[in-house]
Amino acid sequence: MSTDIIRCAATLENLSQAIEFVEEVADRFELAIKKKFGLLIAVEEAFVNVCHYAYPDAEGEVSIACTTEGTELVIEIADAGAPFDVLSLPDPDTTSDLMDRQIGGLGVHFIRTLTDQVSYRRANGQNILKMVFLQTGEPPQ
Amino acid sequence: MTIQTVKEANATVLTITGRMDAVTAPEYEKTLNELLAAGETSFVVDFQGLEYISSAGLRALLATAKLLKTKNGQIRLANVLGTVREVFDISGFGSIFQIQDSVSAALADIG
Numbered sequence: 001m002s003t004d005i006i007r008c009a010a011t012l013e014n015l016s017q018a019i020e021f022v023e024e025v026a027d028r029f030e031l032a033i034k035k036k037f038g039l040l041i042a043v044e045e046a047f048v049n050v051c052h053y054a055y056p057d058a059e060g061e062v063s064i065a066c067t068t069e070g071t072e073l074v075i076e077i078a079d080a081g082a083p084f085d086v087l088s089l090p091d092p093d094t095t096s097d098l099m100d101r102q103i104g105g106l107g108v109h110f111i112r113t114l115t116d117q118v119s120y121r122r123a124n125g126q127n128i129l130k131m132v133f134l135q136t137g138e139p140p141q
Numbered sequence: 142m143t144i145q146t147v148k149e150a151n152a153t154v155l156t157i158t159g160r161m162d163a164v165t166a167p168e169y170e171k172t173l174n175e176l177l178a179a180g181e182t183s184f185v186v187d188f189q190g191l192e193y194i195s196s197a198g199l200r201a202l203l204a205t206a207k208l209l210k211t212k213n214g215q216i217r218l219a220n221v222l223g224t225v226r227e228v229f230d231i232s233g234f235g236s237i238f239q240i241q242d243s244v245s246a247a248l249a250d251i252g
Contacts, residue, residue, distance in 0.1 A: 098206055106196035110228075
């Protein structure tokens with residue numbers, strides 16, 4: 001088992017740095033390409049949610065811990081904002097037509113759809129979103 | 142992300158290359174809003190070179206398409222491929238946008 005952690009200010013300026021960090025872990029883990037694409041979207045959505053909502057009146061930090069164990073890649077995104085479970089939000093209606101389509105809600109839909117498992121917990125004053133990705137594809141030679 | 146804009150006879154073609162994420166999506170919205178303000182109302186957006194799109198990119202597409210509709214404009218997407226196509230499918234965006242296989246087919250569809 002190994003864990004890599006990145007910690008940075010929760011601002012969109014740090015998005016590409018965070019994504020590169022997670023991508024490097026996914027590459028070392030040899031996560032299947034399709035899975036990796038889903039992983040990067042799910043991580044962006046979760047990271048951006050923290051940037052937009054965790055610290056409405058102040059600056060704060062976000063951390064991303066990537067743990068690989070066996071065939072699982074576990075990503076935990078944590079912030080120290082007010083208690084908030086992003087998974088409590090409803091999924092958007094993905095069938096309504098253009099003018100009736102709501103602008104929001106897609107981020108959490110992607111988090112739910114693109115992860116193999118996802119859960120929220122509040123611990124040590126932090127919101128922690130745990131996303132699990134299973135390493136599909138052939139084992140390394 | 143880069144956006145190249147070419148004015149064809151019946152529409153403006155925007156070729157998007159790179160990543161449409163929370164950082165870059167506002168650029169797309171800004172470009173389209175500027176073209177709209179300049180009087181353009183027909184658009185083809187070519188995704189051939191688009192490597193990645195997140196919900197922020199989809200939101201930008203949706204917001205501009207809604208605005209365009211209120212101005213009786215039209216928009217077609219071309220070359221929505223691979224993983225970008227999958228994002229369209231899981232979000233239901235594949236059915237709210239008119240998608241063509243190529244820029245020339247999209248231009249022909251606008252007429």
